[in-house]
Amino acid sequence: MQANPAPALKPDRQSLSVDDARRAILDGITPIEGWCSVPVRTGLGRVLAEDVIAPFNVPAHDNSAMDGYAVRAADLLEDAETRLGVVGTALAGVPFSGLIGKGQAVRVMTGAVLPRGADCVVVQEITRTENSEVIIPAGQRSGQNIRRAGEDLAQGAVALPSGKRLGPAELGLIASLGIAEVKVRRRLRVAFFSTGDEIASIGSPLAPGQIYDSNRYILFGVLSHLDCELLDMGVIPDQPAALEKALVDAAASADVILTSGGVSVGEADFIKALLQKLGDVAFWKINIKPGRPMAFGKIGTTLLFGLPGNPVAVMVTYYQFVLDALLKLMGVAPLPERPLLEAECTGHIRKQPGRREFIRASLHRSEGGWKVEPTGAQGSGVLRSMSEANCFIVLPESSANVAPGSAVQVQLFEGFS
Numbered sequence: 001m002q003a004n005p006a007p008a009l010k011p012d013r014q015s016l017s018v019d020d021a022r023r024a025i026l027d028g029i030t031p032i033e034g035w036c037s038v039p040v041r042t043g044l045g046r047v048l049a050e051d052v053i054a055p056f057n058v059p060a061h062d063n064s065a066m067d068g069y070a071v072r073a074a075d076l077l078e079d080a081e082t083r084l085g086v087v088g089t090a091l092a093g094v095p096f097s098g099l100i101g102k103g104q105a106v107r108v109m110t111g112a113v114l115p116r117g118a119d120c121v122v123v124q125e126i127t128r129t130e131n132s133e134v135i136i137p138a139g140q141r142s143g144q145n146i147r148r149a150g151e152d153l154a155q156g157a158v159a160l161p162s163g164k165r166l167g168p169a170e171l172g173l174i175a176s177l178g179i180a181e182v183k184v185r186r187r188l189r190v191a192f193f194s195t196g197d198e199i200a201s202i203g204s205p206l207a208p209g210q211i212y213d214s215n216r217y218i219l220f221g222v223l224s225h226l227d228c229e230l231l232d233m234g235v236i237p238d239q240p241a242a243l244e245k246a247l248v249d250a251a252a253s254a255d256v257i258l259t260s261g262g263v264s265v266g267e268a269d270f271i272k273a274l275l276q277k278l279g280d281v282a283f284w285k286i287n288i289k290p291g292r293p294m295a296f297g298k299i300g301t302t303l304l305f306g307l308p309g310n311p312v313a314v315m316v317t318y319y320q321f322v323l324d325a326l327l328k329l330m331g332v333a334p335l336p337e338r339p340l341l342e343a344e345c346t347g348h349i350r351k352q353p354g355r356r357e358f359i360r361a362s363l364h365r366s367e368g369g370w371k372v373e374p375t376g377a378q379g380s381g382v383l384r385s386m387s388e389a390n391c392f393i394v395l396p397e398s399s400a401n402v403a404p405g406s407a408v409q410v411q412l413f414e415g416f417s
């Protein structure tokens, strides 16, 4: 359990900007404590708890960057061909054991240790051989086609910094250093549940007026990408006693609780009273669409995000507010940049100034550059248009209707997972 100071909670507000809400959330978060050593492959997706230091130079030796001949540049004529005697071969993994003397060359393969005495590699394609001699054209330079020892990484240098999340490149880099185990932060424990008398779990028949739960599946999906320990607590009915028990249980065992539903006007009141009794939780109205209502705070040391009920609002608020909070809690540093790209909008979008809107859309390349097209019905419960989308068009608070042909800002889903 992390021992963070309580986040700087603002009192309930009529309206909070997306940026202020993000800042208020992120500022109060410090990484969880606790780490373990794991074999390199098990570290995939985990966050380094300490720097990985290069135990030796990478590459370990000066070596050839090309197939060709290792020579002494001083032996070469400046403006005519030079004939050198070929005295041996150096393969990757099988060095030439001798010393190259005056007038001599050694055939080298890419990656082979540079033979002693050589200071230049001449690529094979520009040479000719006659018997046991190689003919080198003019114009070669000392140092060419050589990878120097320690060029990629000097012994003792930080190969990977603490806070780095391990992906395929990092696994390869760690392995190249001969390191078998890495120190990573422990997994984040995230409890989540859906709320609502009308929500049924798949597997049980729908009573009149009920709908199946989407949100736990969405949260399972996004959280699985973060390699968290998941505590799926099911669907909790809109009953204070059941909600209180779920929240108390979740707070006892998780670092973070994610709930969905029950934070909109009308529904919020008893949940508000409950959360204020159990912890320090504020109800926000954020200038965002979809996803205006959200609760955020703490129960004990456990962070709580009370997300809206509509499935697309869950995804939007998760990506804009929760994801980076979880990454920061997991110890990821620095947090990833989330670039906004510019593209030409091909559709018409109705909007009133006031909120920052996230429109599900499809970005594609066509003649004349990148175009972006809204993917259809934008109701905050419509997951189909979310599934067809590969990005959000992000319309700023001040924006009104968007006409086809306008330049808009686009936030890619790539990197969200």
Ligand code: AMP
Pocket: 194, 195, 196, 198, 199, 211, 212, 213, 214, 215, 216, 260, 261, 262, 263, 264, 267, 308, 309, 310, 311
């Ligand atoms: P609420 O804020 O609880 O009133 O929820 C807002 C809307 O989202 C309502 O139409 C709910 O039926 C719907 N909703 C809430 N939770 C879920 C869920 N887990 N899966 C699908 N829809 C939901």
Ligand code: MG
Pocket: 195, 196, 197, 261, 262, 267, 309
């Ligand atoms: Mg509800």
